[in-house]
Amino acid sequence: MRIGWKILVVALAAAGLAGWLAVDHQSRARALSAWHQLSGSAHHADEPPRKDWVKSPGEATSTLPRGVVELTDAQVQAIGLRTTTVKTQTEPVILRLTGVTDYDPATLTLIRSMFDCRIDKVLVGFGAVVKAGDPLLEVFSTDLAQTKSDYETARSQWIRDKKVLDYKAPLAKSETIPRKELIEIENDESKSRLLMKLARDKLLVYGLTEKEVEDVENEDGVQKARLILRSRADGIVIKRSVVPGNYYDAKDELMEIAPLDHLWVRGSVSELDADKVEIGQTLRIIFPYSDQTITDEVEGIDKAIDPETRSAKFRTSIPNPEKRFKAGMFVRVLLEIPPKPGETVIPRESMVSVDRLDFVFVQQPGPGHRFERRKILVSKETSDWVIVARATTEHAGLKVGETLAVTGSLILEQMHEDRLTIEGKKSSDRPRDDESFGRPEKSVTIKLH
Template structure:
């Protein structure tokens, strides 16, 4: 007996696709068209559609469809395996996981420069050396330094002489042996020489000499007066060293930089989509790689402009470094907490359907026995992740959601396809659905519902 394979294969394929429909709800819309084509019937042939039990809603009034209302029977709800969950008020903060990098605080950097033209005879520290305040960094040689020391020695000598004269003639003036006018002139000379000595000493202190080195300057001879040891003015680590032994430098040249280790900056980047959510004072957690350590602090600064290349905004925080184990330039993970806002709600990610760049959900409404009614509602998105969506409070742009409302999770894509099929079947034209006047006092910008079929997806 000759077996006709083609009809048998067609029947088997139709049966296999029908079984697949019972499992994969998201593919039913497209599969219905395929089944119709296999059976030799149009995809939208009304009663002849093979998947009618799941993909075709019962008749409803055109005005309901225009208002975004879709009515199903209990059998269809069961066949779709439709599930709902209640809308919840946002109580937990939104967590943004962002990249960051550590850096030294430029406000606390110590830049080492010579105060005069000099030659570097010896470099006492290397890049990465940890130093304390007062530790020696460089040994330099300068004729300007020698001249400054000589001027101080000369001024000090003059003051000593004037002081001795004043001490000798003061008793004479008290005994009226010396005219009072002459004593006043001697006092003026002593005060003048004392001021000159102080100015010469201050200059040496500005150059970086210690009090002891200034006092010892009068004991130095020849080239000893031209030598000096430059010392660190702060605790930290040598993060930059450009000085070369034997070279000559002036006061404009940078020899090295010393950065503190007690704290660091953390610079983070946030995309322009979330940049408006970051505010000064928000809590962050800095997680260091290859370590179980993390440090918590707060946002201190946010850039006022978006980087045109990365399309992101930079923000900054300061973190303590008590053990001084963390270094600048380390890549870190920044966990930024966005506090919950009043009247914001949270729904599962699978509840939202995106159509033509607009986001919708289906809300279960009251319905007669044996039927289920769903409202297709436009929403805005405040934040989203792979698991949840945060919906902002109602505004003139959308109705928002209320805690306790039942939102469709499993089956939302099928409802969207049913809704669009119903619009096409009824031949509806695009309609405008204003937001409730009783809520806001006057109509808002209408939401246009397109009558043309479109591809719905879960964004």
């Protein structure tokens, strides 16, 4: 019974291996058929491949260094192989982003009462344009009335002490009264003057003007409880939280005023490009609905990535002297990323992506057509070109002047995989291209650019 099970397992393994070889042979045959179609030869997938296209395992292919693919003249002509030269990045990269205008939070003015009060009347509404000194709210407060009364009392005491000092100073000078008595009177006058000043300063802190403070002595009890809160800055009312008749304390925000002389522009850059944005880089802000363009610089960038949008926010400020622009307007932002030393530029179609890794085929010096399959790290790419990051310990990068395969890079990738198969190299026995990334090797899926 044990021998029977062993025979069954061996038979199943043999059948699976035969199936894998069949599938692999069919895929290579389809690839070779595509190559012959490019060359114009009458080759079919069910016909044996030509000898000048595929080398047998014992031929010179096995002597090539790992990762190197060699083409014959016939193959070069058939696939229309075209090459290009690696160039230095000289032009800035333009990131096309979106943004929105906003008020500068550092210049916002919060309107609060400095005491508990009741709002009797709201004199301006949301969106009103105000100037410094314009009336905003009419309030009623018993705390305010008490403070005014304290000021009157302190002022009255100072006036009395001042009169006493003015009367007794000449008497002390003529030695009619003792010098000690004059000193005590001077001390009383100085103390009462200080108390009056403190009471007066408290009224100014509450928001009274100089004229309103001088008129306190002419007010009756009810008038002392009334006050008009005024704007401390020019701008627009962007927030109104008050309702007439309600009571508010000193912590409540009643209104908020924003200046109109300048605005912020906030933009977002994806996590992929966030490390490229730096303070001082040039950007152009385009208002699509007003045909206005402003050139400015990056003034700040967030140190954290937004977990919801996976992007980082940056900002700049723009002048708004004519007050044309408003907060909340959508804009287009063209951010210029200057070239970095060591980065190179190649055509987009010269790069092959396999399992989220990027490769190019670099032509080797010497006779013949030998190409080295090299992993690269992409710094930025568009539909036309790719910027390759400078060399690091993890990838060799590209050198200026090296020659790359452009047209035909996909077929070179297929030939590279076929060579590994022909030489009998299993995926588990050879070093993985993505080993440094810590991911298990996957089945090869090729994306043509």
